[in-house]
Every structure is written in structure tokens, then in C-alpha cells.
Amino acid sequence: MKFWIKAFALFVSLSTIAPSSLAESEGKDYEAVKQNIENILRFEVLAIGDAPVPGLVQVSTNRGFFYTSVDGKFLISGKIFNVEEGMRDETEKSLAKLRLDGITDFNQSVIEFKAPDEKFVVNVFTDISCGYCRKLHREIEEYNANGITVRYLAFPRGGLSSKSYKDMVSVWCAKDQHDAMTTAKSGGSVAESSCANSVAQQYAFGQQVGVTGTPNIILPDGSMVPGYQPAHALLNTLKNI
Template identity: 50%
Template sequence: MKKLLLPSKLIALFIILLSMNACAQESTETPTVTGQVTPSIVLSDDIIEKFQSNTRLAIQHVAQSPVDALYQVTTDRGIFYLSKDGQFFINAVIFNLDKGMLNETDVAMNSVRLAQVAKIRNSGIVYKASNEKYIVDVFTDTTCGYCRKLHREMQDYLDAGISIRYLAYPREGLAGNVAQQMQSIWCATDQQAAMDQAKGGDNVSSASCDNEVAAHYNAGRAIGVTGTPNMVLSDGSLIGGYQPAAALLTVLKQRLGS
């Protein structure tokens, strides 16, 4: 029996049609992605100009993708792919069939997430477990229902040895009331008390100062956060949505070890 060989272009098209990159979002903002560690490829000025003018994405790093015919392009809105002649822009997720459907795109995003969080974690609001085994960075909004549910259960996370570090992600953007409230929280003398008030539905005293709320928001957008809560683990992996403490602890043990 003759084997059916599929052309590489057909395989690439198959990947494109089946997959979508969850990190791609329409945006006019340009947060920065730094800290890439994969070997860099230099594109010609013509290809860079064509890519950025057509996609409105700022290129931060270019590397060889797992598919020979494609470059992996890290941008201010996540990872995309580009044909080596600069003609085709691909918004896709690459799965490795030889590695049990390993999501190569998500693996590549881990270093992007870690680099983004590293820039802002010192300005996070930390609820620290006395027997800390893990610390999880949580992009949060003070008005979302599941964010408030997570906060009501904070003691469960702390008792499980999971410290929570809040990073600001006002879902309605930086010009809305939530962003103003979160800026007041980050400028409060007692940030935890102000966060507790806001998550409980109470008003927070208005305050202003130099704060990192905008930096948090832009970092979230750069790594594909579109809703809250979103959790970034210490290996760079992302958990979208609420996880009760027991379920999160199980995931942490599986991914990071006990």
C-alpha cells in the first residue's frame, strides 16, 4: 500500500484552520515583551515594516518555530507565526503530535509570561501563607464575581500553603471606574484593607500616587489575559479562571512538585 504524503503547505494550512492563538487580541496599545531567551533571528527592515504596519503588532523577538517553514514572532500581544518569505502571517497554535499533542505555542509563551510578571511582581499585593509552599500571581479585577469568590476563600488558599499575589487587571480598561478604584487601592496606606473593602463591594477612599496599575494591565494584555481571575504559576504556565484552593493545590503539585 502506498503511503499518502501531505505537502508541508497543506499541513501548515491544516494547523491554521484547526487552531487559534488565544493570545491574539485587537489593540491599539503597545505593551512591551522582554526577557526572551531563545536564539534571535533578524528580519529584514522590509519584512518588519510590512508585518507591523499590517498587523499593528510590535515585534519584540523572532526565533525559529517548531515548524521549519515558519518563524515564531513574539509581539506585544503574544506569539504568532510568519512564513520565512514574509508573505503569510499565521495566528495559530502548534501542537506536536510526536509529543502527545504538546502545545508548543503555550510552552513558548511560558518565558514571555515569566518575563512580564517579573517586571511587575514587586508591586503586587501579597496575601502570604504562613506555611508558604507556592506563590501564585493572580491578575484580578475588583468587580468580577469569581475574583470576589476567590477573595472570600482567601483563607483556604493560605491554609493550603498557597500565597496569592494580586496584579491589577481592570477589565474595562485603564480609563474606567474600576481602574480608578484599583489605583486607589494601590495608593492606599493599607493596600490589603483597601482590597478587602473593594472585593467586599464597599467603596474605597480615593487616593492617587505613582502606581503600577497601568503596567500590570499592559503586562496582562501582553501574555493573553482577557478576563479575570487569571493565574500565572512559577513555571510560567497560565490558568484561566477561578480555581478553588484544593483544585489549585493539585495542579501546583502536578506541575511544580510538592
């Protein structure tokens, strides 16, 4: 068996779909699958296409990344590993591409702490109330000194009704975002402010690509490092990707 499905987490039985409603071109029209997921589960389907395993479809939604049977009857949450390629994580490979594609939408709205002699750029999902996010930020000069540019994306862990969300909007809307970020992560208060911002969209994007906590570091190849890493450790990681 070429592929192994590991970490099988959930089967959700959906309504039966007649074969005639599926693809006429080798099963590659997934409209029926999309309709089932959106109409029954109320997930928003963002992308849908072939999975690396014959008989499965991979689906990116606003609630995460899933696989379905080609008839849309079953939803699978888990990972697919390629045994013949050294247990390559095929799910992570797909998610890495989604992360890199999606991050470009926020190029103008990240809060960037740029290295003077830039060698690497990482995107970090952060929450101003998170202890390890604060620890990472206290060492931002060390990251920069090692040639690592840090670009912050917002991920208020308590959701869009939390105080953290409101405070992060104020940071993103501050006249001096860098100063506001540093003040907030030092435990200080930031003047309440509002503006057109993408904090909610950044949070939603994080959920879509597997972010569940903070800090969460997206590397230049799209892979993800959950949790804090000191500058020297992150530099070693970056040199070896």
C-alpha cells in the same frame, strides 16, 4: 509531518518583501518582519525569533502572540502542537516562558497575600469588579492556610478608560493595599488615590501573554489556569505540575 498547526484563526496579507531584505544568516534576521508588523499593523513587537516549525517565525506583540511566514507576508494566529511529543502545545510552552520572564518585572508592584507556611506562589490577574475574583478573595485565608501565596496583578477588564481601572489604581496607591483590596472586593468603596503605579503595564502584560478574563492564575511553571479554582483544587494542580 512532525508538527500540526491547529486553530488557524487569521491570515493577514502584508506587503511583499524582497528576499534580499531578509536574513543573510540562514533567515534569522527578522527586521523586515518586525517592520511590517509595526508599520502596517501598528502592533508593537516585543520579541521575535524562531518558531518550532521550519518556515515560521514566532512574534510576541502588545496585541498577543503570533506566527508569521519568514518573508513577513502572512500573519497566523493559532497554536502549534507537536504530534510526536504527545500533542505538546508548543505555543503554550513559549508563552509560559514569556509569562515567567515578564512577571519578574512586577515583583515589587504585586499585591501579595503571603502564606505563613509558603509552599507555592501563584500570580493572579484580577479585577476588583469580577464576581469570581471576589469569590477567590473571600477564600484567601484558605489559600494561605494550604501554603499558597497569592500575588495579585491588575487586569481591569474594561480597559484603561474604565471605572475599574481608576478604582484599581486607587487600590494600588492605597496606604494599606491589603485592606483596600479586601474592601474593594467586598463591594465597598476605596478612597480615590493616585501615585506612580504599574496597573496599566500589568494590564498590557496580561494581554501580551494570553489573559482575556479574570481571575487568571499563572502557575509557578508559567502555565495558566483561566478562571476560579477553590483552594483544594488549586493545591492539587500545583502538586502535579
